[in-house]
Amino acid sequence: MSLTVETVQAALKGLIDPNTQIDFVSSKNVKNLRVDGGDISLDIVLGYPAKSQFDLIRKSVIGILRELPGVKNVSVNVSSQIVAHTVQRGVKLLPGVKNIIAVASGKGGVGKSTTAVNLALALVAEGAQVGMLDADIYGPSQPMMLGITGRPESIEENTMEPMEGHGLQASSIGFLIDDDAPMVWRGPMVTSALEQLLRQTRWRDLDYLIVDMPPGTGDIQLTLAQKVPVTGAVIVTTPQDIALLDARKGLKMFEKVGVPIVGIIENMSTYVCPNCGHEEHVFGEGGGQKMCNEYGADFLGSLPLNLSIREQADAGRPTVVADPDGAISAIYKTIARQVAIKVAALSKDMSSKFPNIVVQNT
Numbered sequence: 001m002s003l004t005v006e007t008v009q010a011a012l013k014g015l016i017d018p019n020t021q022i023d024f025v026s027s028k029n030v031k032n033l034r035v036d037g038g039d040i041s042l043d044i045v046l047g048y049p050a051k052s053q054f055d056l057i058r059k060s061v062i063g064i065l066r067e068l069p070g071v072k073n074v075s076v077n078v079s080s081q082i083v084a085h086t087v088q089r090g091v092k093l094l095p096g097v098k099n100i101i102a103v104a105s106g107k108g109g110v111g112k113s114t115t116a117v118n119l120a121l122a123l124v125a126e127g128a129q130v131g132m133l134d135a136d137i138y139g140p141s142q143p144m145m146l147g148i149t150g151r152p153e154s155i156e157e158n159t160m161e162p163m164e165g166h167g168l169q170a171s172s173i174g175f176l177i178d179d180d181a182p183m184v185w186r187g188p189m190v191t192s193a194l195e196q197l198l199r200q201t202r203w204r205d206l207d208y209l210i211v212d213m214p215p216g217t218g219d220i221q222l223t224l225a226q227k228v229p230v231t232g233a234v235i236v237t238t239p240q241d242i243a244l245l246d247a248r249k250g251l252k253m254f255e256k257v258g259v260p261i262v263g264i265i266e267n268m269s270t271y272v273c274p275n276c277g278h279e280e281h282v283f284g285e286g287g288g289q290k291m292c293n294e295y296g297a298d299f300l301g302s303l304p305l306n307l308s309i310r311e312q313a314d315a316g317r318p319t320v321v322a323d324p325d326g327a328i329s330a331i332y333k334t335i336a337r338q339v340a341i342k343v344a345a346l347s348k349d350m351s352s353k354f355p356n357i358v359v360q361n362t
Contacts, residue, residue, distance in 0.1 A: 038072030047344035051127035082207035087229035096203040099231040106250030108215035111267040121320040122336035131169040136214040140174030147316020171201040232262035239287035263298035268305040301335040
């Protein structure tokens, strides 16, 4: 039996992507497939960043194809291609930004900002171009967490360049004020400042812009959810009932303005004593999963209550950077891949495919 494109595709259909749980043919990841006698060459193009997975996927594809009769050589190239996805109706995409992911909690003190920065850095580690917008005007924390000091440059009028830390582009009101300066502003001023930070920062070819949302579900959060072109929202909560109460409000706010819920992350889910190894569910157990079941949302994963996470963020080197091969970094990277996979499954933005129609008097 001669080797054909069809037999190769049939073999690939039996190979499941370990990250999406879908075979590479059904997910249309197989590109440029060529069969020449006993030689096979193809590209696997993933819709999510996964640099750490490339070698594993390449080896699994080569392994299954070498089992086919008549195969001599197999050449496989694995890469990622991130595309823009649709946002709320009537809101235009941002220049230089493909996808905006809002990280929200509804309640302060649940570790949202720490989770957001580690997710952003995990996406960078997986090969994506990523930006961070610190949307908490009253309490900006990203400058400290990213270890960035100084003021942003302004090359063009009414614009500013993003600051950079650990391969991440960042914008925050914290770069424009002194550390101890209080922001004694009313809602409209805060909303205006946020829109300026978002739209006047010259983001450079971002696959993802992570927005570290301020806590709460008031006017500022609602305006952000309505005016910012958000691809999807991630909700961060602890298992504690009081945190879940506010997290539900944050989830419902995004649903009302037509922003898809990418999933829920449970932070501080468990504490393991470093001395004796005893595990304790300090804030309760299973709250995040229960909330997912209630609202039909995806559970993206859980993170431990760990001293190193706080210490590393305070030192300007979040866990994914400070301990890239550690167990906690692995959790962040797994969650980040799941976020990117969920975003990749959303409807693609096709606005750039349509021509601009201009009506003129003739």
